[in-house]
Amino acid sequence: MDNKIAAYSEKKKNVAVIWILFLFLGWSYGSLGKPFLQVLYYVTLGGVGLWLLIRLFTLNGAIREVNKKIAMECGFTNEELVQFGLVK
Secondary structure, eight states: OHHHHHHHHHHSOOHHHHHHHHHHHOOOTGGGTOHHHHHHHHHTHHHHTHHHHHHHHHHHHHHHHHHHHHHHHTTOOHHHHHHTTSOO
């Protein structure tokens, strides 16, 4: 169990860092492994603001999903995912 937790802690995405990058640079998709969407976000200027507003409400869920995927790759069970708050 300790090996799984250590591996997860090393690989998981930091919520605060991603929010800071998003708020100051508009960078969120790139840090979540979607560089094409990040380029598209910049080219469209955040969907002329609409995409930006949507992302404000969906960013926490996106971070949780990426961290859930990382936890599953580290070998966490469903009960452990619930325990760590990655599944509701």
